[in-house]
Amino acid sequence: MTEAAWVEHAVWWQVYPLGFAGAYPEHDNGGLRRLDAWLDYAIELGASGLLLGPVFASETHGYDTVDHFRIDPRLGGDDDFDALVGAAHERGLRVVLDGVFNHVGRGHPAFQDYLAHGDDSARARWFRVRGRGTDHPELVTFEGHDALVTLNHAEPAVADYVADVMTHWLRRGADGWRLDAAYAVPPGFWAKVLPRVRAEFPEAYVFGEVIHGDYPTIVGMSTLDSVTQYELWKAIWSSLESANFFELSWALERHNGFLDTFVPQTFVGNHDVTRLASRLSEERHVPLAVAVLLTVGGTPSIYSGDEQGFRGVKEDRAGGDDAVRPPFPAGPAELAPYGRPLYRVHQELIGLRRRNAWLHRARTRTLHLTNEQFVYEAYADGRSLVIALNAAKEPATVPAPGGGTVELAPASWSVLTP
Template identity: 55%
Template sequence: MPSWPEHVMWWHVYPLGFVGAPIRDGEGPDAEIVHRLDRLDPWLDHVIELGLNGLLLGPVFASETHGYDTVDHLRIDPRLGDDGDLDRLLGGARARGIRVLFDGVFNHVGRAHPAFRTATEDGPQLFRGRWVDGRFEAEVFEGHGALVALDHSSPAVADLVVDVMCHWLERGIDGWRLDAAYAVPPEFWAAVLPRVRERFPEAWFVGEVIHGDGPAIVRASTMDSLTQYELWQGIWHGIADGNLFELSHAIERHDELLATFAPQTFVGNHDVTRIASAIGSDLVPHALAVLFTVAGTPSVYAGDEFGWTGVKEEREGGDDAVRPEFPASAAEVGEVDERILEAHLALIALRRRKPWLWRAHTDVVEVANAAIVLRTAVGNDAVVVALNIGDEAASVPSADARTVVTGDGTLADGRIELGPRGWAVLEG
């Protein structure tokens, strides 16, 4: 795989929500072009100011509603703009040294996709399903009737995906997030990705995989990385439930992946309740301390750095709260939790100084329900994380750490003293 992912940290954006585009009012892929994508341009400087250097974009292709019901993989969604808007965004990112990742929805498409609309019993088949009395009954994705499943045993589907990937890599993106990769047979990716790498050897591919045997999936599919949902669950459940043994177990499992790949790590994304709502704003720095000191390729979901809240609900429109419209620039953000923003800045800076964290193992030095000490090291260089999620002060071993980098803990006599709900990150 390419070497640049060792040094990238992503700012993850859901474009349609970010720019305030209508989602469910029936505009659809034939709507008049509205140039909204340029609203992202002023935020590129914010990415750099955070210390990040990657822009992970949600769907930007023409679709019917939320972006994951694609109707044309080669056309920018008219609610966002056109090719010129995208070229300016890519150019602005490139000028700042920001990598760009596209969200590739290759498991399913929307029912308005031309290939689905014109499917005939005698024509080339791109979709899973069966013909009954001259009518095609399509398989759909996880019960969503609007999302018809592609037939990944079809060479025509493989050719389509290769063509789409190469088209946008040629235009200047750096890789692909493969949406719902867990629903696609690994052998499909193993047939497609080497063909793309022949033309674009520096491209990086991360698959959305929610559960399963990660190393086996990577080996069979040839994907470079997978989304680390197990670590995300361990972080927020461990903190929210007051059971840091769950976090400890998730980190131990996380380390087992590193022999095969470095996962894509996160505490928030476009599909989940925001971390400040999940665990409470006062404990967000604790979650960030884990995210930025364990192995992986971390991402920040846009808005989390300000301490924004939002709860995902299982209903139509249930994602809206975690996919809001953004103001014109970071300077116009109204409510900012300065403690959370400062934690992002300090921890991203630490991660930037220690790129070896990308593939380093983490030891659990001590763990209790409400306190944990983690040590991640290579040679003589070490990072120690001490967390207290309880309402009483805690004293924990320093694990040979010598200097407090950030947080509100103090170091004395080989111990780290943490106040109620205190945290600290130290260097050894």
């Protein structure tokens, strides 16, 4: 495992800055400085850091980067970035950036040079082209999106460029990187880049977006600290929605195996998926999902707004992410009051997590399992917690540690003493 010791205590509050600031698809914002008023809110929630979405110059939504060395003008400039990082660090909040290094937008200077000069361009080999040198070359794009041109990760100059970008922003105060679409990049590419980054910044935390596949092998071959745990994300909401805790128990067994190699980055919501409160038809199940997230092994993140019960459905169409990436008000005081109960649930569970940092590497053991009741033990380093969930609409009696039983209210969770 390569992650720094401080990551054991990390709980991220994830923000998609372009949406948060109202900079995309709208253009009435305040840029990165819009976050200033929310830093104390993140602290009060219990978070230890900000996990930021793209902040670099792009053509539209941030994932079509045109300049990795420049803050998106819709979000401000270097001074605004420096001020945000400084204010976050003063409060003890770390900052992780989102790097899109699988592809770039067509406006990127390297690609524009290639368009202008073809194979005579000094950066012609920066991009993947099928049939290069023939009469019918075909540019490779990311998942069929013509606006996203795929980088050639076998080109040494691309590795140099990515290493330079990563170290540049770490020098400016960032504490780590989320690597977007890491699943589409050969793991060996990261194995070339990351040692160069860690030579100067050994404490940086770097994890990759990996949706499916052999997580441990990808981590081992890439030298990433971690990858996103989409298997567990799906099992948490799906087991609650379909009244099938057997799915969650099975996923946690898989999760135990991953923890032998690395600590996964865990979540129940992010900027790419339908919001949890919209995914679950029973509103009372939302706290149960959060309870699982914060009592099993992993490095957890809370997607901004989920702690208030924000709703939003992701749709497979142009602009289909907008509903899950909305603008936020100028400050927390403008939030609707009906989100407060769920916010307090998050505070309680994050507090439990922060008091028991060993949960970061905790394995789980199933103690009691039915379709709608689940009791499991989280354990590590000679310590343990027993967590009980009841997803039914009626009270349920489940076994308690040490013998006896405990009654759970409908749609409730409880932490039982071992």
